[in-house]
Amino acid sequence: MIVIDQQITEKLCQFLFLPFCEFQLFFCLFQEFRLFLCIK
Structure with missing residues (x-):
């Protein structure tokens, strides 16, 4: 999964x-x- 930084997104x-x-x-x-739901 790719996490996109807020500044990069802007x-x-x-x-x-x-x-x-x-x-x-x-x-x-x-x-x-x-993903959060899957972890919980």
Whole structure:
């Protein structure tokens, strides 16, 4: 699993259109949440 740093995400959002960035961020958060549930 790839953990994306907040600053790197913001930098990428400067080059990519916002909806895609929001989707990426949401997907990453969802993956982390799922991983968290699996650990518990």
